Amino acid sequence: MNRCLLCENGTEVDSWRAFFGAKAPPLCEVCTASFNRLSGPCCHVCSRSLEEDGECTDCQSWRKSIFHSNVSLFHYNEAMQDVIAQFKYRGDYVLASIFAEKIRTEAKKAACDLICPVPLAPSRLAERRFNQSEALIVCAGLTAAPLLGRHESEKQSKKSRAERMNAVQTFYPTGEATGKSVLVIDDIYTTGATMRLVADALADAGAASVKSITIARSGS
Amino acid sequence: MKNILFFTGRELTVEEMQEPIPDLHHFAVQPGVSDEPKCQRCGNETNFSSHPCARCGKECLYCRNCIKMGKISSCTTLYRWTGPEPDVPKAAGILHWSGTLSPGQKTASDNVLQAIQQQKEHTVWAVAGAGKTEVLFAGIATALSEGRRVCIAAPRSDVVRELAPRLQNVFPNTPPAALYGGSPDRHTYSPLVISTTHQLFRYTAAFDVMIVDEVDAFPYTFDHSLQYAVQKARKTESALIYLTATPEPSWREDIQSGKRDATLIPARYHRQPLPVPSMKWCGNWKKSIVPPAVLEWVKTKEKALLFYPHIETMEKALATLKAIDSRIESVHAADPLRKEKVAAMRRGEVPVLLTTTILERGVTFPGVDVAVVGAEDRVFTESALVQIAGRAGRSADCPTGEILFFHYGKTTAMVQSIEQINEMNKLGRQKGLLDT
Ligand SMILES: [Zn+2]
Ligand SMILES: [Zn+2]
Ligand SMILES: [Zn+2]
Ligand SMILES: [Zn+2]
Numbered sequence: 001m002n003r004c005l006l007c008e009n010g011t012e013v014d015s016w017r018a019f020f021g022a023k024a025p026p027l028c029e030v031c032t033a034s035f036n037r038l039s040g041p042c043c044h045v046c047s048r049s050l051e052e053d054g055e056c057t058d059c060q061s062w063r064k065s066i067f068h069s070n071v072s073l074f075h076y077n078e079a080m081q082d083v084i085a086q087f088k089y090r091g092d093y094v095l096a097s098i099f100a101e102k103i104r105t106e107a108k109k110a111a112c113d114l115i116c117p118v119p120l121a122p123s124r125l126a127e128r129r130f131n132q133s134e135a136l137i138v139c140a141g142l143t144a145a146p147l148l149g150r151h152e153s154e155k156q157s158k159k160s161r162a163e164r165m166n167a168v169q170t171f172y173p174t175g176e177a178t179g180k181s182v183l184v185i186d187d188i189y190t191t192g193a194t195m196r197l198v199a200d201a202l203a204d205a206g207a208a209s210v211k212s213i214t215i216a217r218s219g220s
Numbered sequence: 221m222k223n224i225l226f227f228t229g230r231e232l233t234v235e236e237m238q239e240p241i242p243d244l245h246h247f248a249v250q251p252g253v254s255d256e257p258k259c260q261r262c263g264n265e266t267n268f269s270s271h272p273c274a275r276c277g278k279e280c281l282y283c284r285n286c287i288k289m290g291k292i293s294s295c296t297t298l299y300r301w302t303g304p305e306p307d308v309p310k311a312a313g314i315l316h317w318s319g320t321l322s323p324g325q326k327t328a329s330d331n332v333l334q335a336i337q338q339q340k341e342h343t344v345w346a347v348a349g350a351g352k353t354e355v356l357f358a359g360i361a362t363a364l365s366e367g368r369r370v371c372i373a374a375p376r377s378d379v380v381r382e383l384a385p386r387l388q389n390v391f392p393n394t395p396p397a398a399l400y401g402g403s404p405d406r407h408t409y410s411p412l413v414i415s416t417t418h419q420l421f422r423y424t425a426a427f428d429v430m431i432v433d434e435v436d437a438f439p440y441t442f443d444h445s446l447q448y449a450v451q452k453a454r455k456t457e458s459a460l461i462y463l464t465a466t467p468e469p470s471w472r473e474d475i476q477s478g479k480r481d482a483t484l485i486p487a488r489y490h491r492q493p494l495p496v497p498s499m500k501w502c503g504n505w506k507k508s509i510v511p512p513a514v515l516e517w518v519k520t521k522e523k524a525l526l527f528y529p530h531i532e533t534m535e536k537a538l539a540t541l542k543a544i545d546s547r548i549e550s551v552h553a554a555d556p557l558r559k560e561k562v563a564a565m566r567r568g569e570v571p572v573l574l575t576t577t578i579l580e581r582g583v584t585f586p587g588v589d590v591a592v593v594g595a596e597d598r599v600f601t602e603s604a605l606v607q608i609a610g611r612a613g614r615s616a617d618c619p620t621g622e623i624l625f626f627h628y629g630k631t632t633a634m635v636q637s638i639e640q641i642n643e644m645n646k647l648g649r650q651k652g653l654l655d656t
Contacts, residue, residue, distance in 0.1 A: 086287070090287050090288065090291060091287070091291040092291075093271035094271075126274055129274050129291070130271050130272065130273065130274055
């Protein structure tokens with residue numbers, strides 16, 4: 001029997017569907033239901049939930065950038081926090097497959113020329129053993145184009161919101177993307193500061209525009 | 221020196237080692253995942269995943285079974301301390317306890333002591349309320365005085381937290397290290413360790429005496445990885461003591477046929493018989509949720525536990541019962557207010573507490589009555605029902621209590637649980653362990 005990746009429940013598909021090639025889903029119904037899809041009116045730049053569709057004040061105040069827009073899949077609720085923590089910090093790589101199908105769908109919609117992971121600094125990469133952003137791309141069956149590198153720096157999550165909004169550039173271009181549209185895939189979108197720094201570095205690599213897909217939209 | 225004590229008996233990853241790391245010559249090393257593959261920390265042989273690894277540059281296997289304790293990959297090295305063991309002070313085993321053992325406890329205590337001295341295996345089968353912890357005191361005292369290291373493995377962290385202060389009181393010279401996820405004692409050394417199974421995974425050939433408490437209560441009943449943890453954490457030459465109130469059928473057979481060395485304590489410490497459950501048909505409770513018979517029962521109760529097989533039915537029942545008395549509450553395993561509600565029940569502020577099987581063992585409310593709704597559900601196994609019945613009549617002041625199985629069709633489990641309780645009372649009388 002196929003087991004849910006997060007609990008002990010089985011995830012068998014009806015046998016007639018299996019006959020037609022349906023694969024067992026990675027999660028059981030209970031765990032699937034614990035996640036909350038982002039829906040309803042939102043900021044068309046950053047996916048933040050709004051009273052009505054439009055552009056949120058944060059996005060209006062950002063300086064000019066080749067960053068176009070972010071699409072987030074889920075709310076960053078407790079269940080999502082647990083899954084991302086187990087995936088990213090505990091290093092449970094296989095959990096990337098939970099999001100594979102949805103990422104593939106959104107990536108197709110974004111229709112960009114290249115897909116670039118958010119790089120980790122070398123010491124962080126050695127500590128974690130894999131790059132979560134690259135894992136999400138690879139598990140979705142997409143090809144990662146490593147266009148960027150990252151210098152060593154302090155831990156992003158330890159900084160305050162204000163510090164993160166004015167974060168210093170640690171990304172640098174390592175590849176060539178002249179005139180290309182680039183899609184960046186990552187786990188969480190919070191203030192958008194990281195994504196804009198990534199976009200700046202991609203602009204240095206010659207990119208024309210940058211979109212992003214993130215698993216969860218945190219912050220209010 | 222403090223550092224060396226910490227390493228004694230442990231097998232750890234670099235990430236788990238505390239600075240400063242002592243001389244590496246004193247460590248034996250092995251890869252975290254063997255070629256078979258098998259996780260060398262938890263014994264898992266089936267639940268792996270893999271990814272291209274930035275550390276070793278290969279497609280690297282990792283164990284998903286124990287990943288919550290920190291990742292073990294193919295490229296992880298496990299370090300085991302092989303330096304000299306610390307001396308246990310002579311006074312370590314001085315027992316500060318003036319209580320007396322019941323005759324049933326005395327027999328068990330003697331047999332446990334003997335098994336510990338002879339480094340053998342022994343099972344204590346003691347009914348709920350028999351006083352099984354006291355049965356261990358003499359054996360632990362002897363082991364500690366002889367400089368041996370003792371571990372009590374318990375199924376859940378709340379059991380560890382409950383046992384630790386009791387042992388601290390009777391062995392004041394040897395404060396036990398209580399180990400569970402996030403416990404403050406995680407990094408301390410003691411010759412007396414009380415640990416959840418998970419924390420046991422971090423030990424190798426550490427203990428001369430291994431005691432497994434509530435062996436039947438472990439998830440999936442003494443599953444493969446727990447057996448692995450117990451065997452890995454004990455020394456080759458060591459004693460192994462099992463405690464249980466409701467051994468599963470295969471264990472009972474082995475005990476009865478003499479294959480498994482065991483002592484049975486069929487009677488409670490207070491010398492009163494175990495209250496015997498009765499059965500009452502209540503119709504299709506899944507439809508009515510709170511059948512009329514259950515409603516009547518609840519109305520007459522001042523202090524009662526009402527078991528439901530599932531959270532969903534229990535929450536529906538709560539809505540109905542709150543209309544009768546708003547003080548009625550419910551708890552389940554993941555309930556964030558679980559501790560608070562149990563405490564309120566203890567203080568007598570909750571007349572009826574609805575619960576899933578999480579309160580089937582461990583918890584004691586003096587003078588409580590117990591009912592099970594849907595006793596025929598498969599979550600209510602024979603041993604679960606015996607444990608549930610074991611909540612009633614625990615205290616010497618209120619040795620009686622009502623136990624009622626509301627059902628929509630009798631099951632073998634129900635009938636056999638009642639037989640088991642009757643059998644215990646019969647044995648208790650035969651052995652002269654009961655006053656009535
Ligand atoms: Zn699940
Ligand atoms: Zn926005
Ligand atoms: Zn493992
Ligand atoms: Zn590796």
